Amino acid sequence: MLTGHHSDQELNRRKKIIAFRQQGLEPYGEKYAVTHYSRDIIEDPDSFMGKNVSLAGRIMTKRGHGKAAFAHIQDSKGQIQIYLREDQLGEKNYTFYNELDVGDIIGVTGEVFATKKGEITVNVSSFSLLSKSLRPLPEKWHGLKDIELRYRQRYLDLMVNPEVRNVFVARSKIIQEMRSYLTERGFLEVETPVMHTLAGGANARPFITHHNALDIDLYLRIATELHLKRLVVGGMDKVFELGRIFRNEGISTNHNPEFTSVEIYQANADYEDMMILLEEMTASIAREVLGTTKIEYQGKHLDLAPPWPRRKLQDIVLEMTGVDFDTIEDDDAARKIARERNLEMKPNLSRGEILFAFFEEFCEDRLDGPVFIKDYPVEVSPLARRCSSDPRFTDRFEAFIAGKEIANAFTELTDPLDQRERFELQVSRRALGDDEAHMMDEDFVTALEYGMPPTGGLGIGVDRLVMILTNSPSIRDVILFPTMRPKE
Protein backbone atom coordinates (compact mmCIF):
# COMPACT_ATOMS: atom_id res chain seq x y z
CA MET A 1 0.00 0.00 0.00
CA LEU A 2 2.89 2.36 0.63
CA THR A 3 4.75 1.52 -2.53
CA GLY A 4 4.56 3.29 -5.85
CA HIS A 5 4.91 6.95 -6.64
CA HIS A 6 3.00 8.93 -4.08
CA SER A 7 3.47 12.44 -2.82
CA ASP A 8 4.27 13.03 0.83
CA GLN A 9 0.67 13.97 1.44
CA GLU A 10 -0.63 10.77 -0.14
CA LEU A 11 1.80 8.68 1.88
CA ASN A 12 0.71 10.34 5.11
CA ARG A 13 -2.92 9.58 4.38
CA ARG A 14 -2.16 5.97 3.51
CA LYS A 15 -0.24 5.54 6.73
CA LYS A 16 -3.26 6.81 8.65
CA ILE A 17 -5.41 4.00 7.26
CA ILE A 18 -3.03 1.47 8.76
CA ALA A 19 -2.88 3.36 12.06
CA PHE A 20 -6.67 3.69 12.26
CA ARG A 21 -7.19 -0.03 11.66
CA GLN A 22 -4.64 -0.87 14.34
CA GLN A 23 -6.80 1.14 16.74
CA GLY A 24 -9.96 -0.62 15.57
CA LEU A 25 -11.20 2.38 13.62
CA GLU A 26 -12.57 1.48 10.17
CA PRO A 27 -11.65 4.17 7.59
CA TYR A 28 -14.43 3.12 5.19
CA GLY A 29 -17.47 3.08 7.39
CA GLU A 30 -21.06 1.94 7.06
CA LYS A 31 -23.84 4.33 6.14
CA TYR A 32 -24.52 7.08 8.65
CA ALA A 33 -28.04 7.80 9.85
CA VAL A 34 -28.40 11.27 8.34
CA THR A 35 -31.35 13.42 9.42
CA HIS A 36 -30.72 16.63 7.48
CA TYR A 37 -28.80 18.34 4.75
CA SER A 38 -26.62 21.33 5.58
CA ARG A 39 -28.90 23.67 3.69
CA ASP A 40 -31.99 22.63 5.69
CA ILE A 41 -30.32 24.06 8.78
CA ILE A 42 -28.63 27.07 7.22
CA GLU A 43 -31.87 28.24 5.60
CA ASP A 44 -34.02 27.89 8.70
CA PRO A 45 -31.73 28.14 11.73
CA ASP A 46 -34.46 29.24 14.15
CA SER A 47 -36.23 25.88 13.86
CA PHE A 48 -33.04 24.00 14.59
CA MET A 49 -31.42 26.08 17.33
CA GLY A 50 -30.57 23.80 20.26
CA LYS A 51 -31.78 20.68 18.45
CA ASN A 52 -29.79 17.58 17.57
CA VAL A 53 -29.06 16.86 13.92
CA SER A 54 -27.05 14.25 12.05
CA LEU A 55 -25.25 15.18 8.85
CA ALA A 56 -22.70 13.60 6.59
CA GLY A 57 -20.25 15.37 4.36
CA ARG A 58 -16.74 15.97 3.15
CA ILE A 59 -14.34 17.98 5.30
CA MET A 60 -13.47 21.07 3.23
CA THR A 61 -11.56 23.18 5.76
CA LYS A 62 -10.09 22.53 9.21
CA ARG A 63 -9.18 25.07 11.87
CA GLY A 64 -7.69 23.67 15.07
CA HIS A 65 -7.41 25.60 18.31
CA GLY A 66 -5.72 23.20 20.67
CA LYS A 67 -8.50 21.59 22.69
CA ALA A 68 -11.26 22.80 20.34
CA ALA A 69 -11.62 22.85 16.57
CA PHE A 70 -13.75 24.14 13.73
CA ALA A 71 -14.29 22.67 10.30
CA HIS A 72 -16.66 23.00 7.38
CA ILE A 73 -18.25 19.91 5.92
CA GLN A 74 -19.89 19.84 2.52
CA ASP A 75 -22.84 17.71 1.51
CA SER A 76 -24.78 17.70 -1.74
CA LYS A 77 -26.66 20.86 -0.82
CA GLY A 78 -23.93 23.07 0.62
CA GLN A 79 -21.61 23.53 3.55
CA ILE A 80 -22.04 23.91 7.28
CA GLN A 81 -19.58 24.59 10.06
CA ILE A 82 -18.95 22.03 12.78
CA TYR A 83 -17.37 22.60 16.19
CA LEU A 84 -15.57 19.96 18.23
CA ARG A 85 -14.23 20.11 21.80
CA GLU A 86 -11.96 17.69 23.56
CA ASP A 87 -13.91 17.95 26.80
CA GLN A 88 -17.08 16.84 25.03
CA LEU A 89 -15.67 14.15 22.76
CA GLY A 90 -13.07 12.69 25.07
CA GLU A 91 -9.36 12.61 24.40
CA LYS A 92 -9.37 9.51 22.19
CA ASN A 93 -12.10 10.73 19.85
CA TYR A 94 -10.69 14.23 19.74
CA THR A 95 -7.27 12.90 18.78
CA PHE A 96 -8.94 10.78 16.10
CA TYR A 97 -10.64 13.89 14.72
CA ASN A 98 -7.33 15.73 14.59
CA GLU A 99 -5.89 12.90 12.50
CA LEU A 100 -8.58 13.39 9.85
CA ASP A 101 -7.74 15.26 6.68
CA VAL A 102 -9.43 17.75 4.44
CA GLY A 103 -11.27 15.61 1.89
CA ASP A 104 -12.33 12.88 4.33
CA ILE A 105 -16.05 12.14 4.49
CA ILE A 106 -17.49 12.02 8.00
CA GLY A 107 -20.85 11.72 9.70
CA VAL A 108 -21.53 14.05 12.63
CA THR A 109 -24.24 14.36 15.25
CA GLY A 110 -24.69 17.34 17.50
CA GLU A 111 -26.65 20.35 18.63
CA VAL A 112 -27.15 23.41 16.42
CA PHE A 113 -25.91 26.73 17.79
CA ALA A 114 -24.65 30.08 16.58
CA THR A 115 -21.07 31.22 17.17
CA LYS A 116 -20.10 34.65 18.49
CA LYS A 117 -19.95 35.91 14.93
CA GLY A 118 -23.35 34.37 14.23
CA GLU A 119 -22.42 31.44 12.05
CA ILE A 120 -24.79 28.50 12.33
CA THR A 121 -22.72 25.58 13.57
CA VAL A 122 -23.16 22.01 14.76
CA ASN A 123 -21.58 21.33 18.15
CA VAL A 124 -20.47 17.76 17.53
CA SER A 125 -21.20 15.20 20.24
CA SER A 126 -20.21 12.20 18.13
CA PHE A 127 -18.83 11.53 14.68
CA SER A 128 -17.53 8.71 12.55
CA LEU A 129 -15.23 8.44 9.58
CA LEU A 130 -17.21 7.30 6.55
CA SER A 131 -14.53 7.43 3.88
CA LYS A 132 -10.84 8.23 4.07
CA SER A 133 -9.56 10.41 1.25
CA LEU A 134 -6.10 9.46 0.04
CA ARG A 135 -5.43 12.48 -2.14
CA PRO A 136 -5.24 16.17 -1.23
CA LEU A 137 -8.05 18.36 -2.53
CA PRO A 138 -7.42 21.27 -4.88
CA GLU A 139 -6.83 24.62 -3.27
CA LYS A 140 -9.70 26.01 -1.17
CA TRP A 141 -9.39 29.60 -2.30
CA HIS A 142 -8.70 29.41 -6.03
CA GLY A 143 -10.54 26.14 -6.60
CA LEU A 144 -9.65 23.94 -9.55
CA LYS A 145 -8.92 26.13 -12.57
CA ASP A 146 -6.99 23.86 -14.90
CA ILE A 147 -9.60 23.27 -17.59
CA GLU A 148 -8.14 19.95 -18.63
CA LEU A 149 -8.29 18.60 -15.07
CA ARG A 150 -11.80 19.98 -14.62
CA TYR A 151 -13.07 17.96 -17.60
CA ARG A 152 -11.01 14.84 -17.02
CA GLN A 153 -11.68 14.72 -13.28
CA ARG A 154 -15.14 16.25 -13.17
CA TYR A 155 -15.67 14.88 -9.65
CA LEU A 156 -12.98 17.28 -8.41
CA ASP A 157 -14.56 20.15 -10.31
CA LEU A 158 -17.92 19.34 -8.67
CA MET A 159 -16.32 19.07 -5.24
CA VAL A 160 -14.57 22.41 -5.17
CA ASN A 161 -16.38 24.61 -7.71
CA PRO A 162 -19.96 24.92 -6.46
CA GLU A 163 -21.19 26.83 -9.52
CA VAL A 164 -20.44 23.77 -11.66
CA ARG A 165 -22.98 21.74 -9.74
CA ASN A 166 -25.54 24.49 -10.27
CA VAL A 167 -25.14 24.22 -14.04
CA PHE A 168 -25.84 20.50 -13.99
CA VAL A 169 -28.75 20.89 -11.60
CA ALA A 170 -30.15 23.44 -14.06
CA ARG A 171 -29.54 21.03 -16.93
CA SER A 172 -31.50 18.35 -15.14
CA LYS A 173 -34.39 20.76 -14.49
CA ILE A 174 -34.42 21.95 -18.10
CA ILE A 175 -34.73 18.40 -19.38
CA GLN A 176 -37.33 17.54 -16.78
CA GLU A 177 -39.41 20.61 -17.74
CA MET A 178 -39.09 19.79 -21.41
CA ARG A 179 -40.30 16.27 -20.83
CA SER A 180 -43.24 17.28 -18.71
CA TYR A 181 -44.17 20.14 -21.07
CA LEU A 182 -44.42 17.66 -23.92
CA THR A 183 -46.09 14.78 -22.10
CA GLU A 184 -48.66 17.14 -20.59
CA ARG A 185 -49.62 18.09 -24.15
CA GLY A 186 -50.18 14.55 -25.25
CA PHE A 187 -46.80 13.75 -26.77
CA LEU A 188 -45.67 10.17 -26.31
CA GLU A 189 -42.03 9.65 -25.37
CA VAL A 190 -40.50 6.81 -27.35
CA GLU A 191 -37.14 5.13 -27.79
CA THR A 192 -35.80 4.21 -31.21
CA PRO A 193 -32.59 2.38 -32.10
CA VAL A 194 -29.26 3.99 -31.37
CA MET A 195 -27.53 1.54 -33.72
CA HIS A 196 -28.67 2.00 -37.29
CA THR A 197 -28.09 -0.11 -40.35
CA LEU A 198 -27.84 3.14 -42.24
CA ALA A 199 -27.26 6.60 -40.88
CA GLY A 200 -29.88 9.11 -41.89
CA GLY A 201 -31.88 12.15 -40.86
CA ALA A 202 -29.02 14.63 -40.99
CA ASN A 203 -25.95 15.54 -42.97
CA ALA A 204 -23.10 14.21 -40.86
CA ARG A 205 -20.43 11.55 -40.75
CA PRO A 206 -21.43 8.66 -38.50
CA PHE A 207 -19.47 6.51 -36.09
CA ILE A 208 -19.23 2.93 -37.31
CA THR A 209 -19.31 -0.13 -35.10
CA HIS A 210 -19.64 -3.84 -35.78
CA HIS A 211 -22.08 -6.51 -34.72
CA ASN A 212 -20.25 -9.82 -34.49
CA ALA A 213 -23.13 -12.31 -34.62
CA LEU A 214 -24.74 -10.69 -37.65
CA ASP A 215 -21.31 -9.77 -39.05
CA ILE A 216 -22.54 -6.35 -40.16
CA ASP A 217 -21.35 -2.83 -39.60
CA LEU A 218 -23.76 -0.62 -37.73
CA TYR A 219 -23.84 3.17 -37.46
CA LEU A 220 -24.45 5.09 -34.29
CA ARG A 221 -27.41 7.32 -35.02
CA ILE A 222 -26.82 10.85 -36.29
CA ALA A 223 -30.49 11.75 -35.81
CA THR A 224 -33.71 10.18 -34.58
CA GLU A 225 -35.76 11.63 -37.41
CA LEU A 226 -36.41 8.74 -39.77
CA HIS A 227 -37.54 6.30 -37.11
CA LEU A 228 -39.81 8.83 -35.45
CA LYS A 229 -41.48 9.59 -38.77
CA ARG A 230 -42.05 5.87 -39.31
CA LEU A 231 -43.94 5.98 -36.02
CA VAL A 232 -46.09 8.84 -37.30
CA VAL A 233 -46.86 6.70 -40.36
CA GLY A 234 -47.87 3.98 -37.93
CA GLY A 235 -50.39 6.26 -36.27
CA MET A 236 -48.44 7.64 -33.31
CA ASP A 237 -49.50 11.18 -34.09
CA LYS A 238 -47.58 13.03 -31.36
CA VAL A 239 -44.21 11.57 -30.42
CA PHE A 240 -40.85 12.74 -29.16
CA GLU A 241 -37.51 11.24 -28.33
CA LEU A 242 -34.97 12.78 -26.03
CA GLY A 243 -31.60 11.17 -26.36
CA ARG A 244 -28.02 10.96 -27.37
CA ILE A 245 -26.88 11.54 -30.95
CA PHE A 246 -23.40 10.78 -32.29
CA ARG A 247 -21.64 12.64 -35.06
CA ASN A 248 -18.11 11.91 -36.15
CA GLU A 249 -17.15 15.55 -36.60
CA GLY A 250 -14.80 18.06 -35.09
CA ILE A 251 -14.85 19.19 -31.48
CA SER A 252 -15.34 22.85 -30.57
CA THR A 253 -16.98 25.08 -28.00
CA ASN A 254 -20.27 24.32 -29.77
CA HIS A 255 -19.73 20.69 -30.74
CA ASN A 256 -19.23 17.46 -28.84
CA PRO A 257 -19.13 14.13 -30.70
CA GLU A 258 -22.03 12.87 -28.61
CA PHE A 259 -24.76 15.30 -27.72
CA THR A 260 -28.37 15.34 -26.68
CA SER A 261 -31.24 16.17 -28.96
CA VAL A 262 -34.98 16.12 -28.65
CA GLU A 263 -36.99 15.54 -31.78
CA ILE A 264 -40.71 16.17 -31.72
CA TYR A 265 -43.28 15.16 -34.37
CA GLN A 266 -46.91 16.20 -34.52
CA ALA A 267 -49.33 14.99 -37.16
CA ASN A 268 -51.80 17.46 -38.64
CA ALA A 269 -49.40 20.27 -37.87
CA ASP A 270 -46.86 22.25 -39.87
CA TYR A 271 -43.67 24.20 -39.25
CA GLU A 272 -45.57 27.25 -38.04
CA ASP A 273 -47.10 25.13 -35.29
CA MET A 274 -43.56 23.99 -34.45
CA MET A 275 -42.47 27.64 -34.12
CA ILE A 276 -45.21 28.23 -31.58
CA LEU A 277 -44.35 25.01 -29.74
CA LEU A 278 -40.65 25.92 -29.57
CA GLU A 279 -41.03 29.52 -28.44
CA GLU A 280 -43.72 28.66 -25.89
CA MET A 281 -41.83 25.68 -24.53
CA THR A 282 -38.51 27.55 -24.32
CA ALA A 283 -40.13 30.47 -22.50
CA SER A 284 -41.92 28.07 -20.17
CA ILE A 285 -38.68 26.26 -19.34
CA ALA A 286 -36.91 29.57 -18.71
CA ARG A 287 -39.67 30.69 -16.35
CA GLU A 288 -39.61 27.38 -14.47
CA VAL A 289 -35.84 27.10 -14.21
CA LEU A 290 -34.72 30.75 -14.06
CA GLY A 291 -37.92 32.46 -12.99
CA THR A 292 -37.81 34.80 -15.98
CA THR A 293 -37.62 34.85 -19.78
CA LYS A 294 -35.03 37.62 -19.67
CA ILE A 295 -31.56 36.12 -19.87
CA GLU A 296 -28.00 37.25 -20.19
CA TYR A 297 -25.71 35.22 -22.39
CA GLN A 298 -22.02 36.19 -22.42
CA GLY A 299 -22.84 39.86 -22.03
CA LYS A 300 -25.84 39.88 -24.38
CA HIS A 301 -29.25 40.61 -22.92
CA LEU A 302 -32.01 38.59 -24.57
CA ASP A 303 -35.69 38.02 -23.93
CA LEU A 304 -37.09 34.59 -24.75
CA ALA A 305 -40.71 35.69 -24.35
CA PRO A 306 -42.80 34.80 -27.40
CA PRO A 307 -43.48 35.62 -30.10
CA TRP A 308 -40.03 35.45 -31.65
CA PRO A 309 -39.55 37.28 -34.96
CA ARG A 310 -40.03 35.20 -38.12
CA ARG A 311 -37.65 36.17 -40.92
CA LYS A 312 -37.13 34.65 -44.31
CA LEU A 313 -33.60 33.42 -44.89
CA GLN A 314 -33.38 35.18 -48.23
CA ASP A 315 -34.47 38.48 -46.65
CA ILE A 316 -31.83 38.19 -43.92
CA VAL A 317 -29.16 37.54 -46.54
CA LEU A 318 -30.29 40.64 -48.46
CA GLU A 319 -30.32 42.70 -45.29
CA MET A 320 -26.92 41.60 -43.99
CA THR A 321 -24.97 41.18 -47.23
CA GLY A 322 -26.80 43.40 -49.72
CA VAL A 323 -27.13 40.49 -52.12
CA ASP A 324 -30.66 40.04 -53.45
CA PHE A 325 -31.07 36.41 -54.48
CA ASP A 326 -34.42 37.31 -56.06
CA THR A 327 -32.42 38.86 -58.87
CA ILE A 328 -30.13 35.82 -59.20
CA GLU A 329 -31.75 33.62 -61.79
CA ASP A 330 -29.54 30.55 -62.03
CA ASP A 331 -26.60 28.60 -60.64
CA ASP A 332 -24.03 30.41 -62.77
CA ALA A 333 -25.14 33.83 -61.55
CA ALA A 334 -25.04 32.56 -57.97
CA ARG A 335 -21.51 31.21 -58.36
CA LYS A 336 -20.40 34.53 -59.85
CA ILE A 337 -21.63 36.53 -56.88
CA ALA A 338 -20.13 33.97 -54.48
CA ARG A 339 -16.73 34.42 -56.12
CA GLU A 340 -17.12 38.20 -55.87
CA ARG A 341 -17.70 37.85 -52.13
CA ASN A 342 -14.73 35.48 -51.71
CA LEU A 343 -16.97 32.70 -50.52
CA GLU A 344 -15.08 29.42 -50.58
CA MET A 345 -17.18 26.77 -52.22
CA LYS A 346 -17.25 23.15 -53.12
CA PRO A 347 -17.47 22.98 -56.92
CA ASN A 348 -20.79 23.00 -58.80
CA LEU A 349 -22.95 24.34 -56.02
CA SER A 350 -26.47 25.33 -56.99
CA ARG A 351 -28.20 28.65 -56.40
CA GLY A 352 -29.95 27.36 -53.30
CA GLU A 353 -26.80 25.94 -51.78
CA ILE A 354 -24.98 29.22 -52.37
CA LEU A 355 -27.82 31.18 -50.78
CA PHE A 356 -27.52 28.89 -47.76
CA ALA A 357 -23.73 29.31 -47.72
CA PHE A 358 -24.18 33.09 -47.72
CA PHE A 359 -26.45 32.77 -44.73
CA GLU A 360 -24.09 30.52 -42.80
CA GLU A 361 -20.99 32.50 -43.65
CA PHE A 362 -22.19 36.06 -43.29
CA CYS A 363 -25.35 36.06 -41.18
CA GLU A 364 -25.74 33.17 -38.75
CA ASP A 365 -23.47 34.20 -35.90
CA ARG A 366 -24.74 37.78 -36.02
CA LEU A 367 -28.27 36.73 -35.08
CA ASP A 368 -28.72 37.62 -31.44
CA GLY A 369 -32.25 36.32 -31.48
CA PRO A 370 -34.26 34.64 -30.44
CA VAL A 371 -35.35 34.53 -34.06
CA PHE A 372 -36.81 32.06 -36.52
CA ILE A 373 -35.10 31.99 -39.88
CA LYS A 374 -37.45 30.31 -42.32
CA ASP A 375 -37.82 29.05 -45.87
CA TYR A 376 -34.59 27.21 -46.63
CA PRO A 377 -33.52 26.13 -50.12
CA VAL A 378 -34.76 22.68 -51.08
CA GLU A 379 -31.25 21.46 -51.95
CA VAL A 380 -30.11 21.71 -48.33
CA SER A 381 -33.37 20.37 -46.90
CA PRO A 382 -33.83 16.84 -48.25
CA LEU A 383 -36.52 15.85 -45.75
CA ALA A 384 -38.64 19.00 -45.75
CA ARG A 385 -41.81 19.77 -47.71
CA ARG A 386 -41.55 22.30 -50.52
CA CYS A 387 -43.19 25.69 -50.08
CA SER A 388 -46.51 25.67 -51.88
CA SER A 389 -45.75 29.15 -53.23
CA ASP A 390 -42.20 28.44 -54.46
CA PRO A 391 -40.87 24.91 -54.95
CA ARG A 392 -37.24 26.10 -54.75
CA PHE A 393 -37.75 26.54 -51.01
CA THR A 394 -39.05 24.43 -48.16
CA ASP A 395 -41.28 25.05 -45.17
CA ARG A 396 -38.33 24.84 -42.81
CA PHE A 397 -36.93 27.02 -40.07
CA GLU A 398 -33.95 27.15 -37.79
CA ALA A 399 -34.11 29.01 -34.48
CA PHE A 400 -31.14 31.10 -33.35
CA ILE A 401 -30.32 32.44 -29.92
CA ALA A 402 -27.08 34.36 -29.34
CA GLY A 403 -25.78 33.32 -32.75
CA LYS A 404 -26.24 29.64 -32.00
CA GLU A 405 -28.53 27.37 -33.92
CA ILE A 406 -30.63 25.71 -31.28
CA ALA A 407 -33.40 24.14 -33.34
CA ASN A 408 -34.17 22.91 -36.82
CA ALA A 409 -37.72 22.17 -37.92
CA PHE A 410 -39.91 21.72 -40.92
CA THR A 411 -43.16 20.68 -42.34
CA GLU A 412 -42.23 17.10 -43.14
CA LEU A 413 -41.97 15.88 -46.69
CA THR A 414 -44.71 13.26 -47.05
CA ASP A 415 -44.57 12.71 -50.82
CA PRO A 416 -42.72 9.38 -51.28
CA LEU A 417 -41.89 10.08 -54.92
CA ASP A 418 -40.33 13.45 -54.13
CA GLN A 419 -38.55 11.89 -51.13
CA ARG A 420 -37.04 9.22 -53.35
CA GLU A 421 -35.76 11.86 -55.77
CA ARG A 422 -34.26 13.88 -52.93
CA PHE A 423 -32.48 10.81 -51.60
CA GLU A 424 -31.22 10.03 -55.08
CA LEU A 425 -29.76 13.53 -55.33
CA GLN A 426 -28.06 12.94 -51.96
CA VAL A 427 -26.74 9.57 -53.10
CA SER A 428 -25.21 11.18 -56.17
CA ARG A 429 -23.51 13.72 -53.90
CA ARG A 430 -22.20 10.84 -51.85
CA ALA A 431 -20.84 9.21 -54.96
CA LEU A 432 -18.98 12.45 -55.67
CA GLY A 433 -17.26 12.20 -52.30
CA ASP A 434 -19.62 14.08 -49.97
CA ASP A 435 -19.60 11.61 -47.09
CA GLU A 436 -22.03 13.74 -45.15
CA ALA A 437 -24.77 13.35 -47.75
CA HIS A 438 -27.71 11.07 -47.01
CA MET A 439 -27.80 7.41 -47.86
CA MET A 440 -30.82 5.94 -49.66
CA ASP A 441 -33.26 4.67 -47.05
CA GLU A 442 -35.57 2.36 -48.96
CA ASP A 443 -37.51 1.28 -45.91
CA PHE A 444 -38.24 4.87 -45.00
CA VAL A 445 -39.52 5.57 -48.52
CA THR A 446 -41.62 2.42 -48.28
CA ALA A 447 -43.13 3.75 -45.06
CA LEU A 448 -44.01 7.01 -46.80
CA GLU A 449 -45.60 5.04 -49.63
CA TYR A 450 -48.16 3.74 -47.15
CA GLY A 451 -49.07 7.38 -46.45
CA MET A 452 -47.93 9.80 -43.80
CA PRO A 453 -50.26 12.52 -42.55
CA PRO A 454 -49.20 16.16 -42.84
CA THR A 455 -46.73 16.53 -40.01
CA GLY A 456 -44.62 19.15 -38.32
CA GLY A 457 -41.24 18.08 -36.96
CA LEU A 458 -38.86 19.89 -34.61
CA GLY A 459 -35.36 19.02 -33.43
CA ILE A 460 -33.70 20.89 -30.58
CA GLY A 461 -30.04 20.87 -29.57
CA VAL A 462 -30.53 20.34 -25.86
CA ASP A 463 -26.91 21.06 -24.90
CA ARG A 464 -26.98 24.41 -26.67
CA LEU A 465 -30.26 25.34 -25.04
CA VAL A 466 -28.69 24.50 -21.69
CA MET A 467 -25.68 26.67 -22.60
CA ILE A 468 -27.97 29.60 -23.34
CA LEU A 469 -30.00 29.17 -20.16
CA THR A 470 -26.97 28.70 -17.91
CA ASN A 471 -24.77 31.36 -19.57
CA SER A 472 -22.12 28.74 -20.34
CA PRO A 473 -19.56 29.70 -23.01
CA SER A 474 -18.60 26.13 -23.99
CA ILE A 475 -20.64 23.01 -24.65
CA ARG A 476 -18.14 21.19 -22.42
CA ASP A 477 -19.44 23.24 -19.51
CA VAL A 478 -22.86 21.59 -19.84
CA ILE A 479 -21.69 18.02 -20.55
CA LEU A 480 -20.45 16.24 -17.43
CA PHE A 481 -17.84 14.18 -19.21
CA PRO A 482 -17.01 15.79 -22.55
CA THR A 483 -15.10 13.76 -25.11
CA MET A 484 -11.35 14.01 -24.50
CA ARG A 485 -8.36 12.41 -26.07
CA PRO A 486 -6.97 9.82 -23.65
CA LYS A 487 -3.93 10.95 -21.79
CA GLU A 488 -0.72 9.31 -23.09
Place this chain on the structure above:
RNA sequence: GGGCCAUUAGCUCAGUCGGCAGAGCACCUGACUUUUAAUCAGGGUGUCCCAGGUUCGAAUCCUGGAUGGCUCACCA
Protein backbone atom coordinates in the same frame (compact mmCIF):
# COMPACT_ATOMS: atom_id res chain seq x y z
C1' G B 1 -6.46 18.94 -39.99
C1' G B 2 -4.09 24.48 -39.99
C1' G B 3 -2.58 28.83 -36.85
C1' C B 4 -1.62 31.00 -31.99
C1' C B 5 -0.89 30.05 -26.83
C1' A B 6 -0.14 27.04 -22.42
C1' U B 7 2.22 22.91 -19.52
C1' U B 8 7.13 24.55 -13.08
C1' A B 9 5.35 21.47 -5.69
C1' G B 10 -1.09 18.27 -4.16
C1' C B 11 -3.67 23.20 -6.01
C1' U B 12 -3.17 28.53 -7.82
C1' C B 13 0.88 30.79 -9.97
C1' A B 14 6.02 33.66 -10.28
C1' G B 15 10.78 32.53 -12.34
C1' U B 16 14.72 38.76 -15.18
C1' C B 17 20.12 38.22 -19.72
C1' G B 18 21.32 30.84 -19.99
C1' G B 19 24.31 30.62 -13.78
C1' C B 20 22.17 26.70 -6.63
C1' A B 21 14.11 25.69 -8.13
C1' G B 22 10.43 30.12 -5.86
C1' A B 23 5.62 32.26 -3.38
C1' G B 24 0.55 31.63 -1.37
C1' C B 25 -2.69 27.79 -0.01
C1' A B 26 -2.24 22.62 1.24
C1' C B 27 1.18 19.46 3.99
C1' C B 28 4.80 18.23 8.33
C1' U B 29 6.56 19.67 13.79
C1' G B 30 5.03 22.62 18.01
C1' A B 31 1.52 26.37 20.66
C1' C B 32 -3.61 27.74 21.08
C1' U B 33 -11.34 26.02 24.15
C1' U B 34 -16.17 30.40 19.54
C1' U B 35 -12.42 30.40 14.60
C1' U B 36 -13.96 32.57 9.53
C1' A B 37 -8.84 32.36 3.61
C1' A B 38 -8.09 31.40 12.06
C1' U B 39 -3.42 32.99 14.21
C1' C B 40 1.83 32.37 16.00
C1' A B 41 7.00 29.79 15.61
C1' G B 42 9.72 26.42 12.56
C1' G B 43 10.15 22.98 7.99
C1' G B 44 10.40 22.97 0.80
C1' U B 45 8.01 18.22 0.01
C1' G B 46 9.88 18.99 -7.43
C1' U B 47 10.49 13.59 -13.64
C1' C B 48 10.34 22.36 -14.37
C1' C B 49 5.03 17.69 -19.91
C1' C B 50 8.37 13.98 -22.83
C1' A B 51 12.73 12.88 -26.12
C1' G B 52 16.84 14.74 -28.48
C1' G B 53 20.24 18.97 -29.56
C1' U B 54 23.32 23.61 -28.63
C1' U B 55 26.36 25.09 -24.32
C1' C B 56 31.41 24.88 -19.33
C1' G B 57 26.27 25.20 -17.66
C1' A B 58 19.18 24.72 -19.97
C1' A B 59 12.79 25.52 -16.47
C1' U B 60 14.90 29.34 -19.85
C1' C B 61 17.66 28.68 -26.52
C1' C B 62 16.78 24.99 -30.96
C1' U B 63 14.27 20.45 -33.17
C1' G B 64 10.66 16.69 -32.73
C1' G B 65 6.60 14.71 -29.90
C1' A B 66 2.31 14.60 -26.07
C1' U B 67 -1.95 16.84 -23.82
C1' G B 68 -5.07 21.00 -23.34
C1' G B 69 -7.19 26.01 -24.49
C1' C B 70 -8.62 29.60 -28.15
C1' U B 71 -9.35 30.10 -33.28
C1' C B 72 -10.02 28.74 -38.57
C1' A B 73 -11.89 24.68 -41.39
C1' C B 74 -16.13 21.07 -40.71
C1' C B 75 -20.66 20.35 -38.35
C1' A B 76 -25.65 20.93 -34.91
